[in-house]
Structures are given as C-alpha cells and as structure tokens.
Amino acid sequence: MLVDELDTPQLVLDLDALRENLVRYQRYFDEQGIKLRPHIKTHKTLAVAAMQMDCGAVGLTCQKVGEAEVMLAGGLDVDMLISYNIIGDSKLDRLVALARQTRITVTADSTYVLQGYSAAAAVNDVILGVLIEIDCGNQRTGVTSVEEAVELGKLAHTLPGLELRGIMGFPTPPSVGPFLHEVVEAYAQAGLPCPVVSGGSTKSALEAHEIPELTEYRIGEYAVGGAGHLAAGRHTLEQCALRVIATVVSHPTQDRVILDSGSKTLSASTMETERGVSMGYVVEYPDAHIFACSEEHAHVDVSRCARKPEIGERVQVLPVHPCPCVNLHDEMVAVRDGQVVGFWPVHARGKIR
Amino acid sequence: MLVDELDTPQLVLDLDALRENLVRYQRYFDEQGIKLRPHIKTHKTLAVAAMQMDCGAVGLTCQKVGEAEVMLAGGLDVDMLISYNIIGDSKLDRLVALARQTRITVTADSTYVLQGYSAAAAVNDVILGVLIEIDCGNQRTGVTSVEEAVELGKLAHTLPGLELRGIMGFPTPPSVGPFLHEVVEAYAQAGLPCPVVSGGSTKSALEAHEIPELTEYRIGEYAVGGAGHLAAGRHTLEQCALRVIATVVSHPTQDRVILDSGSKTLSASTMETERGVSMGYVVEYPDAHIFACSEEHAHVDVSRCARKPEIGERVQVLPVHPCPCVNLHDEMVAVRDGQVVGFWPVHARGKIR
Numbered sequence: 001m002l003v004d005e006l007d008t009p010q011l012v013l014d015l016d017a018l019r020e021n022l023v024r025y026q027r028y029f030d031e032q033g034i035k036l037r038p039h040i041k042t043h044k045t046l047a048v049a050a051m052q053m054d055c056g057a058v059g060l061t062c063q064k065v066g067e068a069e070v071m072l073a074g075g076l077d078v079d080m081l082i083s084y085n086i087i088g089d090s091k092l093d094r095l096v097a098l099a100r101q102t103r104i105t106v107t108a109d110s111t112y113v114l115q116g117y118s119a120a121a122a123v124n125d126v127i128l129g130v131l132i133e134i135d136c137g138n139q140r141t142g143v144t145s146v147e148e149a150v151e152l153g154k155l156a157h158t159l160p161g162l163e164l165r166g167i168m169g170f171p172t173p174p175s176v177g178p179f180l181h182e183v184v185e186a187y188a189q190a191g192l193p194c195p196v197v198s199g200g201s202t203k204s205a206l207e208a209h210e211i212p213e214l215t216e217y218r219i220g221e222y223a224v225g226g227a228g229h230l231a232a233g234r235h236t237l238e239q240c241a242l243r244v245i246a247t248v249v250s251h252p253t254q255d256r257v258i259l260d261s262g263s264k265t266l267s268a269s270t271m272e273t274e275r276g277v278s279m280g281y282v283v284e285y286p287d288a289h290i291f292a293c294s295e296e297h298a299h300v301d302v303s304r305c306a307r308k309p310e311i312g313e314r315v316q317v318l319p320v321h322p323c324p325c326v327n328l329h330d331e332m333v334a335v336r337d338g339q340v341v342g343f344w345p346v347h348a349r350g351k352i353r
Numbered sequence: 354m355l356v357d358e359l360d361t362p363q364l365v366l367d368l369d370a371l372r373e374n375l376v377r378y379q380r381y382f383d384e385q386g387i388k389l390r391p392h393i394k395t396h397k398t399l400a401v402a403a404m405q406m407d408c409g410a411v412g413l414t415c416q417k418v419g420e421a422e423v424m425l426a427g428g429l430d431v432d433m434l435i436s437y438n439i440i441g442d443s444k445l446d447r448l449v450a451l452a453r454q455t456r457i458t459v460t461a462d463s464t465y466v467l468q469g470y471s472a473a474a475a476v477n478d479v480i481l482g483v484l485i486e487i488d489c490g491n492q493r494t495g496v497t498s499v500e501e502a503v504e505l506g507k508l509a510h511t512l513p514g515l516e517l518r519g520i521m522g523f524p525t526p527p528s529v530g531p532f533l534h535e536v537v538e539a540y541a542q543a544g545l546p547c548p549v550v551s552g553g554s555t556k557s558a559l560e561a562h563e564i565p566e567l568t569e570y571r572i573g574e575y576a577v578g579g580a581g582h583l584a585a586g587r588h589t590l591e592q593c594a595l596r597v598i599a600t601v602v603s604h605p606t607q608d609r610v611i612l613d614s615g616s617k618t619l620s621a622s623t624m625e626t627e628r629g630v631s632m633g634y635v636v637e638y639p640d641a642h643i644f645a646c647s648e649e650h651a652h653v654d655v656s657r658c659a660r661k662p663e664i665g666e667r668v669q670v671l672p673v674h675p676c677p678c679v680n681l682h683d684e685m686v687a688v689r690d691g692q693v694v695g696f697w698p699v700h701a702r703g704k705i706r
Contacts, residue, residue, distance in 0.1 A: 007441060007443040007444065007706050008441070008706070009705055009706065010706075041648060041649075063648065063649045064649060084602070084649065085602040085603055085611075087600055087602055087613075087664070087665055088360060088361070088600065088665075090360040091360065109603050109605055110603060110604065110605075110664055112664040112665060113602075113603075113664070135605055138647075139609065139645065139652055140603075140605075140611060140647055140650050140652055141602070141603040141605060141611050141650065142603075142605060143605060144605060144606060247440055247441065249437070249438040249440055249466075249494070250438055250462050250463060250466075250493075250494040250495075251463065252462055252488055252493075252494060252495060252496060252497060253497060256492065258438075258493060258494050260440075261705075263622075263677055264676075264677060264680050264703075264705055265705045267621055268620055268621040268622045268623075268674075268677055269616075269621045270621075292492065294491075294493055295394060295416065295676055295677060295680075296394075296416045296417060296437065296705065297493050297494065299492055299493055311440070311463055311465040311466070312440055312441075312465060321621075323617075323648055324616055324617060324621055324648060327617050327648075327681070328680070328681070328703065328705075329703065329705075330703050350617075350681065350682065350683050352362055352614075352617055352618045352649065352681075352682075353360055353361070353362065353363070
C-alpha cells in the first residue's frame, strides 16, 4: 500500500528518518560518555521504544505509571525512570508491582512524596530508586535551592525502601550548569550518593557536554522532530519523521485553504513565528501559514504561495509539538520510501494516570 | 464508589448539571420554534447523545463520518447532519453506507465537493441532503458571497442524487443575520428550496431568536459548560458539568503548586484572562491561576489564594475548551451527588476521519 492511498487525516512516521535521528543522537551521547534514556512520552509506541533500546539507550523514561506499565507489558522490562511525583495508594501499589518486575527509579521534590514512596516500598519489600528533582527555571516541579536538595537527599538516603540515586532537572541548557554543579558539590560534602545527574530536553540535548556533571539525558522529540525543531534548525525537513497527511477540503477565498487536520489531529499547540501564531508547517507549501485550527479544520493562509493548493489535494503537515499530537492518535502509520510498512498502535496513548 | 475514591487525573461528568443544561437549552429552542440539533463533537458519547434526543432534539450533528458511524452503530439511527466537506472515495463510500441506514445531510462550499456527493449518491442510488455552507466571518469554510451561495445552491438542486435542503453557517451571532437574510431572499428569488437555515455556537445560542431566518441550531458545549462559559456568564459554576479531578503533586514555592492534569488531560487550549493566558479554572481555588500546562502537569499560581492547596490535596478543574479535553479521554466518569454512577466510554474519541 502506498502512503498516497491512505485516507486523511493520518499520522505517519518515516522509519528511515526516525532511525537516522535515533542513531545520530545516540552517537553524540556515546561520544560524550552520557547515558541516553529516551522519553517515551513522545511516541508512546513499543516498536519505537525497542528501537531506542537497540540503538544503545541505557533504559527508558516515562512520565506516568501507566506509560511504564504499557512498556513492561509489551516486553520492555528495562531500567525505567518515571520522572514524576507519584502520589496516592492506587498509583503506589502499581509502582510497587512494577518494581517487582524491573529496576525502577522515581523522582521527588518533597518530603510528602518521599514518605509515600518509602512506606510503599518498605511494606512491600521492594527497592525504589529516587532522584531528587531540581527546578531548572521551568516553573514546574523541583526544589529551588541547594539546601532543599540536600535536605531531601538526606531523607531519601535514610528512609527505608529507598535508594538515593542522584538528581534530575528539566530542561538543562548550559545556563543551569552552575546550579547543578552546586548541588552535586553539596551532595558530596554531605556524603550523599549522587551517581546519576539526569538532564533533559531535545532543545539543549546537543549542548549536554557543556555541563560535565551530567551522567544521563532524557529526550523524546529528538526521535521525530517537528515544526519547532525545523524552525530552530535542530532537525532538517528530512529528519522530521512525524507528519500528518491531510487533504485540502475547502478553498473559500483566493488566499485561504482549509485542511481536514484540525486541533483534534495536530493538537492545539502553537508556536510563535514572524507571521504570528502557527499551528503546523505545510511541507509542500513552505510559504503557507496555518494561522488557526478548529477541531477538525486547519485554517491556512496561502496568500504568499505562488501556486495555491487545490481542493482534493493532499499535503503533509509537521505538527508544532509532536508529543500531544501523537497522543491524539490510536495508531501511527509506519512508512518507508512512500510505502506503508505497518499500522503501529500508539500503545500508551491516553495513559494519564 | 465515591468520586473522592477515583484516582486522578480523571474526567467526570455530573449528570444532574448535564440534564439541567440539556433541558434549559431545549426549552429555549422549543419556545423559539427553532429545531435543536446538538453537536456530538463535545461529548462523543452515546449516552449523552441519547439524552439529547430524549430531551427533544430533532437529530444530531457530527463533524466527521467516523463520528456518525459510531452514533449509528450505537443505535442512534437518527436524522444526522455531518457539517463537513466530505472528500475522497473512502469517505464517500462510508457516507453512502450511512445514507442507507438513516436520513443524512452533508454540507458543501464548492463545486468539487458537490460533484463528489452527487457521483457517490447517484451511482449507489441513495439521496444525500445538502446544506450550502455560508462563511459567517470565522475564516474557515463557507462561501463568502450571496452569488456563490446561489450558484452552489443551483448546482446542488440539479445534480443527481442530491436534495438541496438549505444553508448553514458557523458561528451565527445576531450580527450575521443580515447576510443570512440576503441569502435566504436570493434562494427564494432563484426558486431554490431552503427549508433549513442552520446556525450554531453555544456562545450565541440564546440569541438565536434575533435571526428570524434560523430554523435549526447546532450546539455542543451547552451541555457541559467550561471555564470560558463560566467567565462569560453563560454557565454558572453549578452548570459546568464536566470537570477534571486532579491532585496537587508539588508545591515547590509558596506561590506555585503543580497538578497532575497537564495538556494531555485538559488539552492545550488556552483562554485570555485579566491575569494572562489561562488553561483551566480551579473550582476550590477561584483565585488560583493555571498559567501553563506541561503535558502531565498544570502549573498554578496560587499567590492570590488566602489558603494554599497542599500536596496530596484533590481539586476539580474546569477545562477551557471541553471538546478537545473530552477527546483525550477513553472514558468519562458519570457522577451524581458525589457518587460514581458509571464509567462511560467516549465512543467517538479520536474519530478524525
């Protein structure tokens, strides 16, 4: 079956581009002596996770317990980091079950979370590895001072059932190097183990060597690229492996066409461009501008296109943010050289718990 | 089972609030003599669609063929409008199959789309009803002039297999009344049938009577409300039936807490507020401000909250836009008086084709 025979809108994954990205980033991290632990949140798909392990990854990163369950149930009983504060009896029970099957590391940024881990691990006689999360300016989770990082490290080091394995941050551009360095120094002075210093984000991945403390790196989008990575020059068009095939369903004015791929296909993620907000990049019409999405329509300004797309014509769209885009789809169509290789279930789609 | 016993994040639907919304809007449209044709894109769930029919709806609206297939397969073989330009052999074959089971109306804004409908209908000996779509300023689909509307109406009226049933627009606030009036007049002068003039959008639903031409109305969000409708005064807090139950997983600074409901739970939809972009409304903390979402985290500014939420505490979040939020979930938990009534599959989730 040809890609051109697929009905639209449809999410497709180019396997050659995917492979090239996996190999390229793995080579960089190998050269730098940093362990690569890909984040499965981007693709949520067993085959891609297995390819990442085959390329030399040290293990996988998941964001939710449910994602890790899917990976293990799919045979990927690898070293697993769940980079999340896991709270509540239901999830802690499931976490213990995972820890009985494979080596599990979780993260924490509070006493509350650490005590929950310890109680669950000690009662059930399993070991949970712990990384203390450091806020790297993302205004999300993570302690904001060296003192808190040390305090929580000490607690994790002493609570039963836990094994302090180090620290993690997100994102980790070179500018956060000094803060990570301070924490690592403070851990050494406090006699706390810190074998893992885990960084993350595709945006700064290839600058990881500028922070010598980093021992591990978590990235997801590197595997597939996207409109943002293309604009920033991190991925070439050929390296953007994940695309939505769409059809022009309307051409109501000279300067506007409408695609059948809306925010329920591409996601509602936006990026700023010199032409204002963009919700995707049209491969065949680089001068087109997706200026809005309804749920099932992409609204495209084609005023700058010398040739205008016609109704019924098919185009490829790079999503702005691949992770939420993939999470909308039950399957990705794996393709190579314009041929359909397979219909791959997005196994961990919707696993929010 | 109590709602408080559900693990988080979880989408819940309050059945009493839902029922009240359905009855209230149905009563308004009954009083105005306008037929209500609810849009199932918001809830994508058979039980809710059935309740809408029970309340007096004239039929259902779907946006994609796949949504209509789900409704029919679930026993709702009702009068169905698919308010979309349907293109390509695969979808037209499926459309014909639907037209063999129930009364189907589709929309068109081009000769291309009309010719596709006609070819499929005539060859297969079915009738497809057609509404010509009028652009109401949404910069999406729809013809932009009275002349085009008449031209397409004439074509639909003469092509084999088609039955011209009128016009439709979205959205239809009172300000578009004059344009709709012009089109209706022009259809009358051209001897074209126009039994249906279909308007839509919850935002202007209760002003529908200000456009006397309207015979039908399509609305989805009216059933459940949301943060935008609350802010605009269209739904009271009690009338906001759809909520995400979330847990505080981090409290890294005095003024910031993090919930376990990110953009993969709430959707990446945003709304403007006096405090900047918002991605949801926290019911228990009206002074909290969800200023960003990562995929699995909501970032909340609690600086204006007299009492701060604590780690492990559960809250309810109203999504900004219920439609893409529901589309992320495999199920909604139906609740009443704090009790779980059932786990309802979101049957048409992900039906983008």
